[in-house]
Amino acid sequence: MTLRSRTTARWIVRTLSEICLTAGALIVLFVVYLLFWTGVRADSAMDGEIGKLHDRWSSGAAAAPDRTPPPGESPTPAPPPRRYRPGDSFAVMYIPRFGADWAKPVLEGTATGTLQRGLGHYARTARLGDLGNFAVAGHRRTYGDPFKDFPELRPGDAVVLSDGTTWFTYRIDNRPYTTLPSDIGVIDPVPRKSGFNGPGRYLTLTTCEPEWGHSHRLIAWAHLDSTQPVAQGRPSALTG
Amino acid sequence: MYGWIWRHLPGNTWVKALISMVLVLAVVFVLFQYVFPWAEPLLPFNDVTVDEGMAAL
Numbered sequence: 001m002t003l004r005s006r007t008t009a010r011w012i013v014r015t016l017s018e019i020c021l022t023a024g025a026l027i028v029l030f031v032v033y034l035l036f037w038t039g040v041r042a043d044s045a046m047d048g049e050i051g052k053l054h055d056r057w058s059s060g061a062a063a064a065p066d067r068t069p070p071p072g073e074s075p076t077p078a079p080p081p082r083r084y085r086p087g088d089s090f091a092v093m094y095i096p097r098f099g100a101d102w103a104k105p106v107l108e109g110t111a112t113g114t115l116q117r118g119l120g121h122y123a124r125t126a127r128l129g130d131l132g133n134f135a136v137a138g139h140r141r142t143y144g145d146p147f148k149d150f151p152e153l154r155p156g157d158a159v160v161l162s163d164g165t166t167w168f169t170y171r172i173d174n175r176p177y178t179t180l181p182s183d184i185g186v187i188d189p190v191p192r193k194s195g196f197n198g199p200g201r202y203l204t205l206t207t208c209e210p211e212w213g214h215s216h217r218l219i220a221w222a223h224l225d226s227t228q229p230v231a232q233g234r235p236s237a238l239t240g
Numbered sequence: 241m242y243g244w245i246w247r248h249l250p251g252n253t254w255v256k257a258l259i260s261m262v263l264v265l266a267v268v269f270v271l272f273q274y275v276f277p278w279a280e281p282l283l284p285f286n287d288v289t290v291d292e293g294m295a296a297l
Contacts, residue, residue: 018241029268033276110289112281122289137289142280147288184290207288214284 034142038116042144045117049089049105057164057230084108084127089118091128093136094160094238098149106136106161116143125187125204128161129168129227135187135204140211140218147207151176153220158237159203167235170203170222177219178209186219194221 084090089105096102105118106128114120119138126132138147157172173195177186185192187204196202201224209218228235245263249256 014243015241026271029271030276030279033272034280037272037276038280115288120289139288179290181287181290186290206290208284212284214287217288217290219290 038142039144042116042139042142042146046105046144046146049107049118050092050103053089053092053105053164084121084123086123087111087114090121091161091163093119094162095153095157096160096237097152097154097157104138104146110137115139119146122187126189126201128163129166129201129224131199131201132189133187133191133202133204135206137206140207140209147205150205150207150218150220153205158225158235159205159222160235160237162230165230167228167230167232168224169226169235169237171225172220172222174221177221178216179219181214181217183217186217186221191221196221196223200224 086109087107089107091106092103093106094103106121107114107118108121109123110120115137116139119136121128122135122137125135128134139145140147140150153172153176155172155174159170159172161168161170177193179186179193183192186194186206189202190196190199191202191204194202194204203222203224205220205222207218208214209216226235233239246256246260249259251259
């Protein structure tokens with residue numbers, strides 16, 4: 001072998017190994033980003049949203065007799081607006097099954113950027129506590145893993161929400177149900193296959209299935225069990 | 241590639257090492273701030289909704 005061809009061979013081997021090293025480092029960095037950095041960002045964003053809600057409620061709750069106006073609008077006793085503002089938080093969700101300190105903000109809409117800052121309310125579904133189906137989507141993995149323990153939900157589990165004036169306690173009715181992403185009947189006002197057979201005040205939670213995949217969706221349904229004004233303190237589902 | 245960069249950095253070994261560190265940090269910053277947020281929605285972890293019609297979730 002000549003000196004020249006040996007140099008060429010070494011150059012090829014060296015370049016190839018540098019490319020492999022670079023690709024490996026990129027993959028490791030991306031995994032760090034997904035597993036760690038999105039969580040750090042989402043946790044601080046969600047804490048920020050909950051803080052904003054509590055600030056707004058403590059400053060404006062007294063002026064709003066029975067319904068919190070959506071973010072950004074002054075709390076007036078005028079008829080409550082029927083829509084939440086896209087991308088804004090309007091409620092906090094508590095699920096004791098996921099941990100005593102599990103509390104996440106619920107934002108309007110299911111856009112990618114919205115779901116990175118909290119749970120997303122399907123815009124075309126009912127408002128919190130209203131007749132119909134209040135449907136909420138959340139990440140199971142990445143962005144703070146809010147619905148990581150979704151499969152642990154069992155019938156009777158409480159899903160408690162507060163909009164600043166009222167506590168809404170929903171009770172889960174089914175074990176998590178696996179379906180296809182195109183099955184939009186699950187967020188109908190009377191969700192299909194849920195076992196509910198008449199109009200009511202329902203809640204639907206959706207997340208991805210399998211954990212890291214996107215071939216299916218995991219669904220949980222609940223019905224409104226009780227409500228109580230915030231002034232009466234936290235509901236028994238949270239204190240018990 | 242890396243050898244080529246190293247040879248073209250100015251200064252002695254210490255200065256070169258310092259500049260390399262800055263370059264590495266700059267690359268990581270650009271990746272985390274711009275490249276990964278762009279690439280991440282192309283992966284399946286965002287698909288948590290049932291209505292596919294609403295944007296590419």
